Amino acid sequence: MSLSPEALAAIKELIPHQRVFNDPLSTLAYGTDASFYRLIPGAVVKVESEEEVVGVLKIARRFAAPVTFRAAGTSLSGQAISDSILLVLGDQWRDHEIRNGGRQIRLQPGIIGAQANAWLAPYGYKIGPDPASINACKIGGIVANNASGMCCGTAQNTYHTLASMRLVLADGAVVDTEDFASVKVFRASHGALLSELEQLAAQTRANTELADRIRHKYRLKNTTGLSLNALVDYSDPLDILTHLMVGSEGTLGFVSSVTYNTVPDYPNKATALLVFTNADSCCRAAAMLRSQPVDAVELLDRRSLRSVEDKPGLPEWIHGLSDDACALLIETRAPDQALLQEQLVRIKAALAEFRVEEKVDFTTDPQVSDLLWAIRKGTFPAVGAVRPIGTTVIIEDVTFPLDQLAEGVKRLQALFVKHGYDNAIIFGHALEGNLHFVFPQGFDDPDEVARYDAFMKDVSQLVAVEFGGSLKAEHGTGRNMAPFVELEWGHDAWQLMWEIKGLLDPENLLNPDVVLSRDPDIHLKNLKPLPAADPLIDKCIECGFCEPVCPSEGLTLSPRQRIVIWRDIQAKKRAGEDTSELEAAYQYQGIDTCAATGLCAQRCPVDINTGDLVRKLRARKTGHTGTASWMANHFQTVLSGTRFVLAMASGAERLLGAPRLAKLSAGMSKVSGQRLPQWDPSMPQPIRFVPPVPVADSDAPRVVYLPACVSRVMGPASGDPEQTTLQDKTRQLLEKAGYQVIHPQGLDALCCGQPFASKGYPQQADRKRTELLDALLAASRNGQDPVYCDTSPCTLQIQEAARELGLDLYDPVKFIREKLVDRLVFRPEETAIAVHVTCSTQHLGESQGLIDIARRCSTNVVIPEDIHCCAFAGDKGFNVPELNSHALRTLPRQIDGCEEGISTSRTCEIGLSRHGGIDYHGLVYLVDRVTEAAPH
Template sequence: MSLPAAFLNAVERLIPRERRFDDPLSTLAFGTDASFYRLIPQLVLRVESEREVVELLRLAHAERVAVTFRAAGTSLSGQAISDSVLIVLGDNWNGREIRAGGAQIRLQPGVIGASANAVLAPLQRKIGPDPASINAAKIGGIVANNSSGMCCGTAQNSYQTLAGLRLVLADGTVVDSEDAGSIAAFRKSHAALLEQLAELGRQTRANSALADRIRHKYRLKNTTGLSLNALVDYDEPLDILNHLMVGSEGTLGFISAVTYDTVPDYPHKASALIVFPDVANCCRAVPVLRQQPVSAVELLDRRSLRSVENMQGMPEWVRALSDGACALLIESRAASQSLLHEQIAQIMASIAGFPVEKQVDFSEDPAVYNQLWKIRKDTFPAVGAVRRTGTTVIIEDVTFPVEQLAEGVNRLLELFDRHGYREAIIFGHALEGNLHFVFTQGFDSEAEKARYEAFMRDVAQLVAVEFGGALKAEHGTGRNMAPFVELEWGAEAYQLMWKIKRLLDPRGILNPDVVLSADPEIHLKNLKPLPAADAIVDKCIECGFCEPVCPSRGLTLTPRQRIVIWRDIQAKKRAGIDTTELERAYRYHGLDTCAATGLCAQRCPVGINTGDLVRQLRAAGAGHAGTARWLAGHFATVLKGTRLTLAAADSARKLLGAPRLAALSAGLRQLSGERLPQWTAAMPQPVRLQLPATAQPSDQPRVVYLAACVSRAMGPAAGDAEQVPLLDKTRALLEKAGFAVVFPDNLDNLCCGQPFASKGYPEQAEAKRRELLDALLAASRGGLDPVYCDTSPCTLRLVQDLADTRLKLFDPVKFIREHLLDRLEFVPQHEPVAVHVTCSTQHLGEAQGLIDIVSRCTTQVVVPEGIHCCGFAGDKGFNRPELNAHALRSLKDAVQQCGEGISTSRTCEIGLSHHAGIDYHGLVYLVDRVTRTKAPRPSA
């Protein structure tokens, strides 16, 4: 059914065009969340204020238009999708306020969970919920789903740690439980609603059988249905309302802000892995451990251990475990190390009588406990990585009473075998009896759908009826379990939920068919296709974990959305459907505005680098291989031309002045159809390259200095306080530290190949890379001398898949960290310095190393939050400046107290300087400024 004209007309007046999406590409991109459902919205609206939400809900309420709210879209049960209007949070929902020294924190719904914890960390506090998706999930979704996690349990979830709520009801009314004026106005305007809530509470508490059932159900982790415990835990109707909102999945209102009571974040921790010979002994140990000072106890069955046993870094002994083995991963945390040791002794004594097949003792060593947790965290992606293309990965989470956990596990294993899910694994939060089970499922045939339906009905009967457990413990009911809510709760409680829904959403406009549905087969409809698209991305499960680090998120597409669209294009082509228009739109949204830096791979559970797909597609469309070959063969000429171009631009600046040149450049770019690059005041001046003569033999240690092509062409900007080119500054620093600096022969012809790779010419890129590696091998005397590369993206390209182990290649961070710190004396400055960790520095594993070095140089280090990639991406900052501007839209405010920024890529620094309003330099400038040669130690 199409949207009413009156609604659309009003929305056009309310929401600017750039935040309204109804084109086929955008609506398809937003038609997926992390679940196995797909609904294509008719209209997507990006909202930036509470006022907009209020007006939209008033319009939707008046016109009976269904709306769904979406934060990060990491929901696993289909609660963040819509075939009507999808309301998506924009940038301006990121407010946070620490209160009472960290005892409380007020958060807007767009704050990522991990970001909330980052601001609380210095106070040794954190929010209670700790979902596995915390690096991507936003507070709005965490509260709306009552998400929990490994350490959270039932005591520290959003329901239990809620201190205040600001919400917007279906009719557009705002009420803030922490604002006396708002409460007074609401009591007056909605007295009838509050009285009805109070009456529902009184009736429920008076019905002892129902009240006891509700209390009994919530002794377990439980997110099935609406939060009926609000009716027995509270008698004040506003408290009831607030706690009904927790876990309501957007079906009762919009959460505009939440205040949490925070929980301790103890600094000392240790983990152990205890492998028991069978499920029974493993599960019998859980109630014992519940009485001990443990923060987490994770169960892993033999199948889950087997799924990761061949992964890189896994201990050899995992493969040798018996078929019936079952493990517990145990963590304990404490405020002091001595208390931690006491707790460990107490924990181990409590389970000393249990038979053990294998044991990794408690360790405080991060290398040890991180490896143990890697076993646990890699189980889900391990199943995803082996699934057949076209199938999906389904992760369910149920709760058994802890005292019946062993029987529950074994009965689930029987169901897997009965329904043919041989790959299925079980793991979970054992302290709460909360088990996740993961299996692969195809929906491409009626037989497969019937198999899934039969399996889920058996699971529902087993968990909810036979064991009296919960069908959803922390992932939310969504569409997935909506048909089974009555089975779990019984008719009386189920009808009570419907009364609440109709009271707060009388016209049924809020996220229909989620949590409660009149359709008994809603869980079998709108199933998401995952067609083959390309081997690079076919393992994608569309979880959305990649999205927070993508620079084009909010401008065009995210990595998840790029994959969604490409899958659809390939499926349509196979079906004979014309994809010309979709591919034309995809060229800009999918390819041209992708930075292709691969940060998405670091967040992806199965390691997918969407940038690899983009480069491959660029290569397929690249039609100038001959030109690329000529450029590769005449690279010194290319660099000379680059310097001449920069010199011409600098002459124009001197003649016209920077403001006029910037305006002229913008005009010419527009007239050229955005083919001409954009000039800014941060544009570099040309380098006048004069390499020194070959270093004379000496007793000094040698270092081969690879000055990247950008360092050989691009000097400082005209307005920069630093006017010494990077090449000269680096050489001076290396010599200050006592190194003899050597340059490769024929340097101006050398290139790592990155410019060719990013443009879709892999053959020419690899030829240049090979040529450079050969030159470095010769310059380093067969690998005897270290090689210093002054630009981190070039270093990354050279070391990736490097087969020649003789070469010792260093980016600036690693070389300074390993070779210069002991040779230089640091006198830190007090002026604050901003740090941008480039994508390549992150891939090289040197992010913390960079921050640590800058911390030696200044007493005030500023790392802007939420900027993971600057989006300059080689020459994208010149040719697609909107990507760079979008990625750095929050930079200026974040670094306004700084006088300088530091990075390790000259091109990134151009965009950073332009958008920050301060000059960004290579790391060596700062290190050189605050160091002097360390005086030799006096001989004894």
């Protein structure tokens, strides 16, 4: 469906133009969610307030334009896409309020689920829903899909832990059920609606056959169709309304905030993996565990175990399991160790009658527990990683009655064989009879589409009709199960759902064809292509798990969207279409504004680093290979030139004053198309490099100190009260701890290669890295002495190659943690310190180490909750300043009251100081200030 020009014009009158997108690149980027469907919206509208939502809904009604609400787009069933108006949550939907000592929390829909739990953790509570996507999905989606998860079951989902809700109906009406005045106004304005809901509920309860069916369906884990249990569980029409909204997938209204009754988050837990000889004994054990004090029981069939058996650290015996083996991953939690041990005694006694083929017995070791959970969590991506290029990964979730679970597993496996899905695997939440099955599927061939259709019809008949189960347990109905809702529920219940839809959305404008559809083939339409584009990204399943940590998400493109667009460009090229306009837009949106820090790879279930693709594309565009080679060969001269430029800027600051220079610089940067970096007071002063004087022989332990090139060039900003250079401060701290500091020869000509690699010059980067490693080998006496690098990005750049050469390489965090802590006495201060964990520190695995050291130094440490990457990214903070600004847009309010910030990258500290309003320094400044040498 196309959006009329008149409707688009009306939206642009209401919403600032920079938050309304209808260009081909943006609409394609947002036309993708985690499902296997694609619709290209007529307009993507980023809303920042409830008033804007109401305004857009009124425009939609005036022009009969459908509207879809989108939170994180991690939905698997096609709920978050539209060919009309797609409403996307902006930054202003992240307010929260913790109440009653953590027993309740009020959340806006733009908050990521894991963040809500992070806020609640100090109180010992969490929200009930625990979907696998909790690190990426948002509260809006969790509520709209009634998401659950591995420990949530049915008792702790949104429906059962809902305390109150603020919602917007299709006609623009707003009601907050915990606000007496709001409720009073709504009852007056919408009394007829509430009366009809009340009558509908009374009629449903009076229809005993239907009421009993509804109660039976919701004893199972079930998200198929609308939440009809609201009609039998509640009599107050407002309660009915709010509970109908849960799981409605945006088809009945918009949830602008929700208050949860939280659940305890017990710190003590034990985990076990038990492998049974067959599915029957495995499922009987699962049924028995339902009456035991367990929090999670995950089933994994033999195929799913086989998909992850080569993962590092897993037991060797996994390879030798029998073909019929079936496993349970069991976890129990308790508020204290004594109760945990009591629970383990009960659980083990209940399991004693079952023979196991292999097992990892109950353990409280968090490393072993994490490894066991890695088996379970790795199954879905394992299928995604080995699927044929061009195919997608389908993950369905059904529920069988628990007493028929074993037979359900067997019958599903038989359907895999019947339809030729040889790579399909089964895993799931056994306590609820909830099974996920995963298989690769192509949609570029009509025969493949027909095979999928036949398989899904067989699955629907098996689960819904033969077993009386649920076709959707927790992923939401979406588009792919909408044609089968009537089959599962029966005609009367299906008609009841349409009545509810007619009451709340009479014009059928909210997410049409989702949950309820009269098109029997809607599940086979608008199927998303996943064409081959580049081996670096072809495994991408477009799940969106990467997006929360990407600094450009919301400014230009996220990693998922970069891949979506690049795939489309490659497909269009193969089809002979002109892609010049799309590629021109992609240059800025996809390439220039990518920080390429690789944090996306840490969140990606199939280990894709989108930055690798961006660097490859930059390398194709580079036209100055000779210049890059000259710079690599004359690096000392390049650094001298950089010092000269910084000196000129410092001189201009003294001559013109900071305000005038900032204004002049901004104008020159704009005129130059941002080729000239913009000056501001956070800019560093130049350092005059003096080659270190060789030290006399000493009995003190040696450390080879490698100051990064930025540390050798960039000193403190002129307005920073701390004027000691990082080199001097580092040497001072190392010597205080009793070390003899050694520098590699020819230091000012050395470089780790990162500046060349990030610009797309891999050969020059490799050459500089090799030169540096040779110098470090010589300085460290072939690896006898540890090497300390004062900047974490440089450490990361040479880490792997250094390890292969036998060099003992340290970044500041690791060296302080392992080599200095015992040589120093810490006297913590009360100064409020903001800690920025750089991307490279995260890649090095030293995030917690940095935080722990900061807490040794200060009793008041602040860690901004949503700053994953500052996006200064070498020189992007100078050349693409809007990226750095966007990434740190929430920093000032989060560090309000802090007197200093610390980090481990000099360039990052420039951007952090610029946007945070406080001076950021290297970690060594703080450690040196609060320590003295330990007595010998």
